[in-house]
Amino acid sequence: MKVSITKCKSYEERLVDEALDELMNYIGGFESYIQPGMKVLLKVNLLSAKPPEKAVTTHPVIVKVLCQKIKELGATPWVGDSSGGILPNQNPTTKALQVSEIEQAVLSARGEVLNFDKCGAVKVDNPGNKTFPEVYIAKPIFDADLVISVPKFKTHGLTLFTGSVKNMFGCVPGSLKRDYHRKAPRLNDFARILADIYNLTLPSLTIMDGILGMEGDGPSGGNPKDIGLLLASSDGASLDEVAAKIAGLSSGTLPTGKACASMGYGVIDLSEIELPGKIEDWRLKDFQPPQNPMVIANFLPGFLVSGMLNQLKTLPDVSYDECVGCNICRDSCPVEAIDISRSKANINWNSCIECLCCHELCPEKAIRLTPKGVLSKLAFGLANFRRKN
DSSP, rough: OOOEEEEOOOOHHHHHHHHHHHHTTTTTOOTTTTOOEEEEEEEEESSOOOOOSSSSSOHHHHHHHHHHHHTTTTTEEEEEOSSSOTTTTOHHHHHHHHHHHHHHHHHTTOOOOGGGGSEEEEEEEOOOOOOEEEEEETTHHHOOOOEEOOOOOEEEEETTTHHHHHHGGGGGGGGGHHHHHHHHSHHHHHHHHHHHHHHHHHOOOEEEEEEEEEETTTTTTEEEEEEEEEEEEEOOOHHHHHHHHHHOTTOOOOOHHHHHTTTSSSOGGGGGOOSOOHHHHHHHHSSOOOOOOOGGGGOHHHHHHHHHHHGEEEEEOOOOOTTTOSSSHHHHTTTTTHHHHHEEEEEEETTTTOOOOOHHHHHOOOEEEOOOHHHHHHHHHHHHHHOOO
C-alpha cells in the first residue's frame, strides 16, 4: 500500500496546485482516479463554524484547487459534509459552510455545495455489528461516482487523531451522530462503528490537508500548528497510521486504525506501507499530542487495563470564565448530561459517557479535559512537564 507525502509551505493557490500534482504522481495521478463525466464528491472536514486560520476545517484553498482539477478532467465536483452540533431551529452545517469559506471556494470553482443534513439518508445494513446492525449514510455518498475524503491533520481528545477514517463519520447526517456516541460509549466500540462507517462509505482516495494542522487537545480545542505537508492514499487507515507516526504517536496506537485492521478494512503495519522516503524524513519533533491519559492503555496488557480504567478517567469540565451559555454542548450531548443554569453550562459527571462531544464542539474552548483518577492525574502531570521542558 502506498501513502504519498509532499511538502507545501503555504495555502498560496499556485503552490497548492503544484503540490497536489506532485502528491498524486506517486500514486498514479489524478487521472487514474477521475474520469470524464464522473460526479466526484469531496467529503471535507466541516466540524464546526470556524474560519480557516483556526485549523478546525479543511482549508478552502485545498477545496477550490481540487474542484478545479476535477473540472479540468471533465468531471463534476460536489463538496459536502454534516457538521457537529445541534442548534434548535438552526442548521449548523449551513453556518459552517459559510464561516469556513468552503462554500465560497466551491462556488468560485463552479462546483456544487451539498449540505448532508438536507440531502436525505440511505439505510445501510451493517450485519457484523450487533450494536449497529444498520446505519444511515447521507445519500450523496451513493449518488457520486467517486468519493474523495479530504480530512484535516488534527489531534483528537478521544480517538487521539482525527483523519481519514473518522472524517467519514460526517456522512452520518444531523443528530444521528449524537445517537451513535450514546450507543457506543466505550472507546473501542466507538472506534468499531467509525471503522464500519468508513468501510460502508469507502472513499476511493484520501487527500489530507496538513499544511496547517492542529496539535494538543483537538479536534477544535487545540492549537493551530504549521506542518507544511499534504498526504494522499487509496487506503485511509494506512494514511492515518503514517500521519500519526509523523505526529509522534507510537505505531499501532490509533483506535480507529486498530479497528479497521482487525476487520480487514485497511493496512496499518508500517512495514507494508510504501512511502516516498523514510518516515523519519517527515517526523515532527515538537508536535504536542492530546492530553489523553487513555493513551497509557495502549501499552498495557488487557487484564491490567480492565482494572485501571477508573484510574485513567478523564472528564470534561467547564471553565466558567469562557462559557457563554450558547447551549451547543447541552443540545449535542448524547445522554443529556448537561444543563444551562444562569447562562453557564453544568455537567452531570454521573451521567457523562466521556464521548467528549462537548469538548469537541464548544466554540469558546470553554470545555476542558480534567483528570479524575490517580493515573490520569499522573499522565496529565507528565504531559505538562514535557510541554514546559
